[in-house]
Amino acid sequence: xxxxxxxxxxxxxxxxxxxxxxxxxxxxxxxxxxxxxxxxxxxxxxxxxxxxxxxxxxxxxxxxxxxxxxxxxxxxxxxxxxxxxxxxxxxxxxxxxxxxxxxxxxxxxxxxxxxxxxxxxxx
Amino acid sequence: xxxxxxxxxxxxxxxxxxxxxxxxxxxxxxxxxxxxxxxxxxxxxxxxxxxxxxxxxxxxxxxxxxxxxxxxxxxxxxxxxxxxxxxxxxxxxxxxxxxxxxxxxxxxxxx
Numbered sequence: 001x002x003x004x005x006x007x008x009x010x011x012x013x014x015x016x017x018x019x020x021x022x023x024x025x026x027x028x029x030x031x032x033x034x035x036x037x038x039x040x041x042x043x044x045x046x047x048x049x050x051x052x053x054x055x056x057x058x059x060x061x062x063x064x065x066x067x068x069x070x071x072x073x074x075x076x077x078x079x080x081x082x083x084x085x086x087x088x089x090x091x092x093x094x095x096x097x098x099x100x101x102x103x104x105x106x107x108x109x110x111x112x113x114x115x116x117x118x119x120x121x122x123x
Numbered sequence: 124x125x126x127x128x129x130x131x132x133x134x135x136x137x138x139x140x141x142x143x144x145x146x147x148x149x150x151x152x153x154x155x156x157x158x159x160x161x162x163x164x165x166x167x168x169x170x171x172x173x174x175x176x177x178x179x180x181x182x183x184x185x186x187x188x189x190x191x192x193x194x195x196x197x198x199x200x201x202x203x204x205x206x207x208x209x210x211x212x213x214x215x216x217x218x219x220x221x222x223x224x225x226x227x228x229x230x231x232x233x234x
Binding site: 045060096 | 220
C-alpha cells in the first residue's frame with residue numbers, strides 16, 4: 001500500500017518561497033512509469049493541479065503557475081518536493097501530494113493522496 | 124471559475140440514488156475518456172472513487188458508477204448511505220497544455 005506524507009512550514013511570508021516535501025512509503029519515486037503530483041485546495045475552494053514529476057525526472061506544471069513552480073525528486077530519500085516562489089495570500093491552501101497514474105493513451109488519475117498540509121501566506 | 128462545472132449541492136434520502144454532473148468542453152471531458160471522481164470528507168484527503176469515466180478501484184462499493192455523454196460526465200450513487208455524505212470532485216485529462224483540471228466540487232447531503 002502506497003502512503004504519502006507531506007511536510008513543511010505552515011506559515012510563509014508574502015514574497016517568500018514555499019517549500020514542501022512528500023515522503024513516499026510502499027512505493028518508489030523512481031520506479032518505471034511512476035508519476036508524482038502536487039495539488040492544492042484554497043480554503044473553501046476547488047482542487048487545483050500544480051504539477052508533476054516523473055520517474056525519469058521530467059516535469060510538467062500548470063500553465064498558471066509555471067513561472068513560479070519547481071518540483072524535484074530525491075530518490076535516495078524516497079521523497080519529492082515542491083518549491084513555489086514569490087507567494088501571495090492567494091497561495092494559501094492545503095497542499096496535497098499524490099501518486100499520479102499516467103498510462104499514455106489509456107489512463108489518467110490520482111490513486112493515492114497524502115493527508116494534506118495547510119500553508120498560510122501571511123506576514 | 125472552475126474549469127469543469129458541477130452543481131454546488133445535491134441531496135437524497137438513504138436508499139435513494141443521486142447523480143452528480145460534471146460539464147466541461149471538447150478539450151477536456153468531451154475529448155478524452157479520462158474522467159475521475161474523488162470523494163472528500165471534511166478535513167480528509169480526497170479518495171479515488173471512479174477513474175477512466177466508469178472504472179471502480181478495488182474496495183469502492185459498486186453503488187458508485189460513472190458515465191459520460193458528450194461534454195458531461197456523471198457520477199451516480201445508488202442506495203445512498205449516511206457515510207456517502209461528502210464533497211465530490213470530478214477531474215479530467217485536458218491535453219498536453221492544461222493537462223489536468225478539476226470541477227468546483229459538489230456537496231452531497233444525505234437527508
